[in-house]
Amino acid sequence: MFNKFFSIFLPLLVVFVSMSSCGQLSEQLNSNPDFLNTPLVSEIFTADPSAHIFNNRIYIYASHDIESGGIEDDSGNHFNMIDYQVLSMNLDGSDVRVHPVGLSVDDVPWAKSKFWAPDAAYKDGTYYLYYPAKDADNIFRLGVATSDKPEGPFTPQPEPMKDSYSIDPAVFVDDDGSAYIYYGGIWGGQLQRWENGSYDENGSLKDMGIPENPAILPRIAKLSDDMLEFSEEVKQIEILDKDGNPILTKDLDRRFFEAPWIHKHKGTYYLSYSTGDTHLLAYATGDNPYGPFTYQGVLNEPVQGWTNHHSTLKVGDQWFLFYHDTEISGKTHLRNVKFTTFIHNEDGTIDPMKTYFGSDWRF
Ligand code: FUB
Numbered sequence: 001m002f003n004k005f006f007s008i009f010l011p012l013l014v015v016f017v018s019m020s021s022c023g024q025l026s027e028q029l030n031s032n033p034d035f036l037n038t039p040l041v042s043e044i045f046t047a048d049p050s051a052h053i054f055n056n057r058i059y060i061y062a063s064h065d066i067e068s069g070g071i072e073d074d075s076g077n078h079f080n081m082i083d084y085q086v087l088s089m090n091l092d093g094s095d096v097r098v099h100p101v102g103l104s105v106d107d108v109p110w111a112k113s114k115f116w117a118p119d120a121a122y123k124d125g126t127y128y129l130y131y132p133a134k135d136a137d138n139i140f141r142l143g144v145a146t147s148d149k150p151e152g153p154f155t156p157q158p159e160p161m162k163d164s165y166s167i168d169p170a171v172f173v174d175d176d177g178s179a180y181i182y183y184g185g186i187w188g189g190q191l192q193r194w195e196n197g198s199y200d201e202n203g204s205l206k207d208m209g210i211p212e213n214p215a216i217l218p219r220i221a222k223l224s225d226d227m228l229e230f231s232e233e234v235k236q237i238e239i240l241d242k243d244g245n246p247i248l249t250k251d252l253d254r255r256f257f258e259a260p261w262i263h264k265h266k267g268t269y270y271l272s273y274s275t276g277d278t279h280l281l282a283y284a285t286g287d288n289p290y291g292p293f294t295y296q297g298v299l300n301e302p303v304q305g306w307t308n309h310h311s312t313l314k315v316g317d318q319w320f321l322f323y324h325d326t327e328i329s330g331k332t333h334l335r336n337v338k339f340t341t342f343i344h345n346e347d348g349t350i351d352p353m354k355t356y357f358g359s360d361w362r363f
Pocket residue numbers: 047048063076079116117167168185258259307308309
């Protein structure tokens with residue numbers, strides 16, 4: 001009965017509640033046939049949603065987009081976020097809330113700017129917020145902050161996680177309780193500056209490596225028992241094609257760009273990620289948290305806006321994709337979080353989702 005409720009009524013209820021929570025603005029926007037779903041909130045701009053269930057409620061850890069006047073460029077100069085505000089809602093999609101500021105860049109001794117895509121995890125009564133920020137040398141590092149409440153306020157650790165770099169942390173807790181942090185992003189995310197194991201500002205300014213070479217890869221490390229540090233040396237996560245060959249730098253539709261996320265379905269690990277300048281979410285599968293992962297296909301076609309960043313969440317028996325687009329603002333740096341449902345086919349594949357109909361994407 002519970003499962004039937006979730007699979008049949010929840011999506012409908014969710015659409016209704018989303019529409020009503022955004023009021024007249026959403027009703028107008030919803031008349032635009034280009035967009036399949038409505039923004040979850042319209043009080044603030046939100047992006048890069050990482051959704052989790054804590055205490056029988058859905059919590060969404062998102063970037064809080066603001067207008068900072070930064071001129072748009074390939075390094076993400078226009079994304080100058082300064083704090084995090086957690087979103088939450090009931091499991092049936094009701095009671096959508098925007099919580100007060102949970103962490104500000106001014107509270108973090110080592111962080112100077114750019115609170116980009118965060119994630120969160122829970123262990124033994126403590127909630128952990130993982131986030132990237134630029135330090136005083138303009139190098140992206142990953143930080144952790146803790147709270148006894150899922151929405152914060154969060155108390156930051158005084159230093160970044162040791163040996164951390166780049167952006168877009170996503171923490172996956174496996175069935176045996178082991179926690180892994182996945183991260184990385186190229187171009188503005190600086191991953192290309194770490195190819196030799198230490199920071200090289202003169203590393204390729206984009207991912208302009210040799211087109212025939214394997215693409216730059218996302219990173220993984222197991223977390224320590226206290227969830228605050230890496231407990232092992234960082235590893236690269238291989239993404240292979242179906243013949244077992246690495247995806248190449250020139251393969252812009254399939255190569256990793258940013259936003260790694262992991263979910264597990266029937267024992268298979270699904271690594272999904274953004275392809276950046278081709279604006280897709282792609283997914284690859286593996287049989288353990290470290291991979292290698294084999295490319296399977298497109299998860300979400302391009303949304304409106306340059307970035308495409310997401311998370312997946314199982315509520316009851318129903319899987320949800322949380323993502324963002326720019327429906328409210330029409331501006332790449334002022335995004336709004338949305339969600340939709342998806343299924344895994346019998347053979348484990350996921351059909352490409354189409355959440356925006358304004359593109360001429362070729363599926
Ligand atoms: O929100 C800033 C950056 O844009 C994120 O870290 C990337 O994943 C992209 O969505």
